[in-house]
Amino acid sequence: MSTAHIASLPTAELHLHIEGTLEPEMVFELAERNSVALPFESVEDLREAYQFTSLQSFLDLYYDCMAVLQTRDDFRILGERYLTRAYDQGVRHAEIFFDAQAHTARGVPAEDVLDGLLDALNAGARRGITGGLILSFLRDRPVEEALETLESLAHRAGDLLGVGLDSAEVGYPPELFTPVFARAKELGLHSVAHAGEEGPAAYVWEALDLLGAERIDHGIRSLEDPELVERLRRDRVPLTVCPLSNVKLAVIPSLAEHPIMDLLDQGIMVTVNSDDPAYFGGYLGDNMAGLVDAFPALEPALERLARNSVDASFGSSARKAELHALIDKWVSNSPHRGDLAVDGGSLPS
Numbered sequence: 077m078s079t080a081h082i083a084s085l086p087t088a089e090l091h092l093h094i095e096g097t098l099e100p101e102m103v104f105e106l107a108e109r110n111s112v113a114l115p116f117e118s119v120e121d122l123r124e125a126y127q128f129t130s131l132q133s134f135l136d137l138y139y140d141c142m143a144v145l146q147t148r149d150d151f152r153i154l155g156e157r158y159l160t161r162a163y164d165q166g167v168r169h170a171e172i173f174f175d176a177q178a179h180t181a182r183g184v185p186a187e188d189v190l191d192g193l194l195d196a197l198n199a200g201a202r203r204g205i206t207g208g209l210i211l212s213f214l215r216d217r218p219v220e221e222a223l224e225t226l227e228s229l230a231h232r233a234g235d236l237l238g239v240g241l242d243s244a245e246v247g248y249p250p251e252l253f254t255p256v257f258a259r260a261k262e263l264g265l266h267s268v269a270h271a272g273e274e275g276p277a278a279y280v281w282e283a284l285d286l287l288g289a290e291r292i293d294h295g296i297r298s299l300e301d302p303e304l305v306e307r308l309r310r311d312r313v314p315l316t317v318c319p320l321s322n323v324k325l326a327v328i329p330s331l332a333e334h335p336i337m338d339l340l341d342q343g344i345m346v347t348v349n350s351d352d353p354a355y356f357g358g359y360l361g362d363n364m365a366g367l368v369d370a371f372p373a374l375e376p377a378l379e380r381l382a383r384n385s386v387d388a389s390f391g392s393s394a395r396k397a398e399l400h401a402l403i404d405k406w407v408s409n410s411p412h413r414g415d416l417a418v419d420g421g422s423l424p425s
């Protein structure tokens with residue numbers, strides 16, 4: 077199967093930080109437009125800094141770069157460019173995280189961020205890519221601030237799909253955010269949480285049992301706990317796995333050592349996502365193609381990965397049916413279609 081065909085697989089992207097789609101060229105473009113001084117001489121200079129040794133080493137640069145995002149229109153452009161690139165790599169539905177606190181801390185109103193991203197999503201929907209927004213709380217900032225942020229957007233709950241939890245993981249257990257997620261539930265919002273990226277399997281349990289998370293973002297360290305694996309399998313809890321991110325942030329030494337095959341073999345509902353594609357070397361289709369390159373045996377499970385992403389999304393039943401029909405079409409245009417895995421979460425042995 078060609079790389080181009082793999083990268084055209086229709087999917088839903090469920091783990092994507094919009095601020096992580098800020099390409100270096102756009103950092104410079106917006107810095108000029110908004111008169112922001114940058115500590116980098118050139119695009120190349122900035123790109124050279126993309127050498128991360130941990131989640132924190134990435135987050136330091138990620139938060140610095142987003143200082144160039146200042147107006148509703150900046151967020152519209154950011155969103156539209158992501159949706160265009162994602163569409164080109166097969167994405168037909170995107171549930172997008174935004175880090176409101178990283179912007180309000182700089183004096184940018186949360187509603188400007190929200191409105192700019194909604195402008196982009198409305199334009200995307202007219203062009204065949206649907207989606208929604210997930211307000212993600214920064215777990216390394218005070219819980220009270222997360223609650224205030226949620227309350228400040230409570231009157232806009234109808235414009236949000238759900239809430240999430242991200243930023244530096246170790247030392248900031250999900251348990252801390254129990255009241256925030258309880259309030260989000262009262263507002264009728266879905267819940268997801270990053271857990272088990274750098275942090276332990278215990279954080280995944282907390283995200284499920286204390287926050288009521290419906291999906292776990294990353295979750296790869298769940299494999300260290302057989303009881304947790306059984307829980308995820310039994311309840312069909314989706315994991316939004318981000319392979320290129322895991323390698324770039326040194327969570328996994330190389331793509332060839334990624335545990336995706338293990339996760340699938342254990343019957344876990346895995347989805348593939350790009351996390352922060354501008355920083356990690358590729359969008360969703362690039363993640364898929366990289367995985368198949370590292371694990372040729374994954375090819376028969378591509379259809380399963382795509383169907384998982386649709387089933388794990390918070391899209392309407394009607395939209396899910398449309399997305400499954402697009403996957404049907406992709407399968408019928410695939411070589412060796414008789415060999416493709418069509419049911420179950422695991423690979424044929």
Ligand SMILES: Nc1ncnc2[nH]cnc12
Binds near residue numbers: 270273351
């Ligand atoms: N991979 C990641 N983990 C936690 N927080 C993030 N924010 C942006 N990317 C993230």
Ligand SMILES: [Zn+2]
Binds near residue numbers: 242293
């Ligand atoms: Zn993430």
